[in-house]
Every structure is written in C-alpha cells, then in structure tokens.
Amino acid sequence: MKRFLCYALLLLWGGVIYSQTEITTNELKEHIAFLTSEANAGRYPGGAKNKKIVRYIQQAFKDAGALPLKKSYKQSFKAQLRTEKEVVDKPIAKTWNVIAIIPGNDPELKDEYVVLGAHYDHLGLGGPSSKSDKKNTIHYGADDNASGTAALLEIGEKLVSQKSLLKRSVLLVAFGAEEQGLLGSKNFVEHPPVPLSQIKLMINMDMVGRLNDGKQVYMGGAGTFPNGVELMKNLGEQCELNPVVHAGSVGGSDHVSFYKKGISVLGIHTGGHPQYHTPEDTLELINLEGERLVCEYIYRTILKIATTSYKMHFIPQD
Structure with a gap:
C-alpha cells in the first residue's frame, strides 16, 4: 500500500505521465464507446467526424508515450469511396492513417519493426457494403472495428510501459478507409514511412471483440514466419485461449497489403456473427473480458x- 501511495504522489506532484501497465476492460469500453458514439456516425472516411476520431487516436498515442514517427502522427491520403455500381463519378475523401512508434533499444535490431495495426473506420450510414436493409442508419461497428482500435490503443500503452525491454521497434498504426478496399494499408505500403524490408511482422486486429464461450481466437498467416504456428498455439494456451491457427488463409483485411509486399503477417479475429456490417453491431454485444484476454495474447x-532475437524471415503460403 505504501508503495502504491508513493507512486500516486509522484504522479500528482511530479506532473509525469506514466503508461498504464495493465490492459483493462474499463479502458477498452471507454475507447469503444467513443468510437461508436452517435456523434461519430459510423466513422465514415472524410469530414469533421473523421478528423475528430484521428485527433482522439493521436492524443491516446501521445498520452501513452508512443512517439510520432516523424513530425506528425498522421499520414494523409485520398480515398475513392465505394458507391452503388450505377454511380459513375466516385467521390474522393481525404483521410489519414495514424502512426506512432515505440523505439527499440538494440543497436542493430532497433531498425527492424513489428507493426501492430487495426482499422478505425466503418460504414457510416451503411452504403453498398451494408448487410442490412435499413437505409441511412448508423452502422456503429463496435466489433468492426472499434474493438480492434481499442485493442491497438491498450496494447500500445502497455508496450510503452515495457519499452526498456524492446530490442526491435514497434509501429502502432490505425488505418483509415479499410472498408473502402484496404486503402489505408495500401497507402502505407506504397508510401512506407520505414523501409518495407525492415518490417519483420505485421499483426492486424480486425473484429477482436466477440470471443466465444470456447475462447477461440482465429488467425491466418502464422506460417509466414519461422515456427509461427507453434508459437501462436503455445502462447494461446498460456493465455487460456483456444487459438485456431492457420499457416496460410491470408485474406480479408489490412494485413493482406503487407503480405503482398513479402512481409510476414498475422490476421487475428474472434469470428463472424450476424451483426456484421449491420446497425446492430453495438457495444452491448462486445465481450470486454474476452477482448482483454485477446489483447494479452497479442x-x-x-x-x-x-524483445528477443527471434529469427524472422518471410515464408510465402499457397
């Protein structure tokens, strides 16, 4: 108790920001609640709402102590938005990826990177990707992918608290416009802020908020780096999860953009559900304790x- 009080006084008197050392369900819930709020109207690319979400993610990175990779956390790009097939002139929106770095400490390995990513956008009021017959209705996207964005912020914060252990550097990336065709991750790999050859693994979190009663976590791409399948099974068991690990099955989200560039990947999710791409994908259905377990696993x-000299190289999959 005395140790805790001393720590609390240091925070109050010293004005120093310390990264949280634990991933909590309360903070996961707070992040998802903000992202899925009525005011954010489904997190569609472009406009004032998109800017507000980007500012929120930037501030979360800053508060955690994750640094901007260059002078800014933002990587801007233009996204051609999906419309009904009969629309000829597709609208263009300016949007952003949000990128932070936790630098490694090893003289050589610090120039190698693990990318942890999640897309923050969703469908807005529906549009051609909606699975619902409800027109012009907010699609909240709590699982897809407020859950992944919340996980990114919480895992990033915990990693900062352990930054002295890192040999390799970690990039935290919140991708924009994934729902428009993986546009944020495509822009990242076409205009990489670090050499692609130095990215040794990309872990993507897309829909990690609905862990089932069997505690099954699904992933593809574990065979794209040495002993990946065995590693992910063993770590899953240590976290009391039941990972369903595929060596290949690389597809469906932002990690695909990296895989196509010859980068090892893991695409992690907790499975599909009837609320996918409908207005019913809401915070009330998120398994917060389950998501916390998935965050610990990642x-x-x-x-x-x-934090090790784990040998990494790309292994293509059929």
Whole structure:
C-alpha cells in the first residue's frame, strides 16, 4: 500500500505521465464507446467526424508515450469511396492513417519493426457494403472495428510501459478507409514511412471483440514466419485461449497489403456473427473480458518477437 501511495504522489506532484501497465476492460469500453458514439456516425472516411476520431487516436498515442514517427502522427491520403455500381463519378475523401512508434533499444535490431495495426473506420450510414436493409442508419461497428482500435490503443500503452525491454521497434498504426478496399494499408505500403524490408511482422486486429464461450481466437498467416504456428498455439494456451491457427488463409483485411509486399503477417479475429456490417453491431454485444484476454495474447506475441532475437524471415503460403 505504501508503495502504491508513493507512486500516486509522484504522479500528482511530479506532473509525469506514466503508461498504464495493465490492459483493462474499463479502458477498452471507454475507447469503444467513443468510437461508436452517435456523434461519430459510423466513422465514415472524410469530414469533421473523421478528423475528430484521428485527433482522439493521436492524443491516446501521445498520452501513452508512443512517439510520432516523424513530425506528425498522421499520414494523409485520398480515398475513392465505394458507391452503388450505377454511380459513375466516385467521390474522393481525404483521410489519414495514424502512426506512432515505440523505439527499440538494440543497436542493430532497433531498425527492424513489428507493426501492430487495426482499422478505425466503418460504414457510416451503411452504403453498398451494408448487410442490412435499413437505409441511412448508423452502422456503429463496435466489433468492426472499434474493438480492434481499442485493442491497438491498450496494447500500445502497455508496450510503452515495457519499452526498456524492446530490442526491435514497434509501429502502432490505425488505418483509415479499410472498408473502402484496404486503402489505408495500401497507402502505407506504397508510401512506407520505414523501409518495407525492415518490417519483420505485421499483426492486424480486425473484429477482436466477440470471443466465444470456447475462447477461440482465429488467425491466418502464422506460417509466414519461422515456427509461427507453434508459437501462436503455445502462447494461446498460456493465455487460456483456444487459438485456431492457420499457416496460410491470408485474406480479408489490412494485413493482406503487407503480405503482398513479402512481409510476414498475422490476421487475428474472434469470428463472424450476424451483426456484421449491420446497425446492430453495438457495444452491448462486445465481450470486454474476452477482448482483454485477446489483447494479452497479442501483447505476449509482440514481446516474443520484439524483445528477443527471434529469427524472422518471410515464408510465402499457397
């Protein structure tokens, strides 16, 4: 108790920001609640609402102590938005990826990177990607992908608290316009802020908020780096999860953009559900404790790769 009080006084008197050392359901819930709020109207690319979400993510990175990679956390790009097939002139929106770095400490390995990513956008009021017959209705996207964005912020914060252990550097990336065709991740790999050859693994979180009663976590791409399948199974068991691990099955989200550039990937999710791409994908259905367990699993994965000299090279999959 005395130790805790001393720590609290240091925070109050010293004005120093310390990264949180634990991933909590309360903070996961707070992040998802903000992202899925009525005011954010489904997180569609472009406009004032998109800017507000980007500012929120930037501030979360800053508060955690994750640094901008260059002078800014933002990587801007223009997204051609999906419309009904009969629309000829597709609208263009300016949007952003949000990027932060937690630098490694090893003289050589610090120039190698693990990318942890999640897309923050969703469908707005529906549009051609909606699975619902409800027109002009907010699609909240709590699982897809407020859950992944919240996980990114929480895992990033915990990684900062352990930054002295890192040999390799970690990039935290919140991708924009994934729902428009993986546009944020495509822009990242076409205009990479670090050499692609130095990115040793990309872990993507897309829909990680609906862990089932069997505690099954699904992933593709574990065979794209040495002993990946065994590693992910073993770490899953340590976290009391039941990982369903595929060596290949690389597809469906932002990690695909990296895989196509010859970069090892893991695409992690907790499975599909009837609320996918409908207005019913809401916070009330998120398994917050389950998501916390998934975050711990991913955190331990990053520690294994980034705090050791784990041999990494790309292994293509059929």
